[in-house]
Amino acid sequence: MADAQLLELLDSGTRRLVRSVDGLTDEQWSEPSLLPGWTRAHVVAHLTLNAEALGAALEGVHEGRAVPMYASDEARDAEIVALAEQEPSTIRDRFYASSTVLGEWVxxxxxxxxxxxxxxxxxxxxxxxxxxxxxxxxxVEIHHADLGLDYTAADWPPAFAALVLATRAADHPPGPGPVAHAVDLDQRFVFGDGSGPTVSGPGSALAWWVTGRGPGEGLTSDDGQVPRMEPW
Known part of the structure; x- marks a missing residue:
């Protein structure tokens, strides 16, 4: 079974996201998100198709069948565009259903x-x-913030901020990289060999920064420069 803390993070994060999606007006669906070239409808369409794809993959695992998430990257992108063009009620209903089913499979x-x-x-x-x-x-958490509504990275649970920082640090290629010092978590996360600057600040602001979103608002660096991070 999945870790209890992870299940709680997923469940609580999904419930918060559902409330935000439920509160979108028809006009807000077509407004820009924080992701270049994507409206809020594109973000929710992506979240919907991601849940459907992961749910189908886990169902395949349960039944002993190999089920890839997507037929191809091109097919994935085309499906997002097609779903984003549907009526908000259609996207919303599929989002609710897919999120529920995936949560059960996890x-x-x-x-x-x-x-x-x-x-x-x-x-x-x-x-x-x-x-x-x-x-x-x-x-769920990153794209919730990407919707550009009231929910931001500052609202992320500390455990999620730590999860993002640990994951990004582990995925960083060998060689030069910064050290992220989450002062509120009293934790340091080493990227690469840690030979770069030490960047300090709240865990949520650091987590937002290491996803490549923003120049590092609210962060300080011991060499005066907060480096740009690759988008995630």
Whole structure:
């Protein structure tokens, strides 16, 4: 079974996101999000299709079938555009349904199936079934903030900010990289060899920064420069 803290992060984050999506007016759906070129409808469409794809993959794992998330990156992108053009009520209903089903699959995944391999696209990048809960939690929280509504990275639970920082640090390529000092969490996260500047600030602001969003508002660096991070 999935870790209890992770399940709580996913469940509470999804409930907050559902409330925000439920509160969108028809006009707000077509307004720009914080993601270049995407409206809020595109963001919710992406979240919907992501949940459907991950849910189908976990169902396949449960049944002993290999089910890639997407047929191809091009098909994924086209599906997002197509769904974003639908009526808000259509997107909203699919978002609710897919989020509920995926949450159930994550919670019910047996320990002996957690190591099963899932392909993002046929022959492409792989991950394990046990990683899906973490992956979806990141999608939910980060893209909730990307909607550009009242919910921002400052509202992220401390445990989620720490999760983002730890994941990004682990994924950083070898070589030069900064050290992120989350002063409120009393934790340091080393990127690469840690030979770059030490960037300090609240964990949520650091987590937003390491996703490549923004220049590092609210952060300080021991060499006076907050480096840009690659988008995630």
């Amino acid at each position: 919670e019910e995944l047996a320990d002996n199936l957690a190591g099963a391999t899932v392909e993002r696209t046929p022959g492409g990048r792989t991950f394990t079934a046990g990683q899906v809960g973490t992956m979806r939690t990141r999608e």
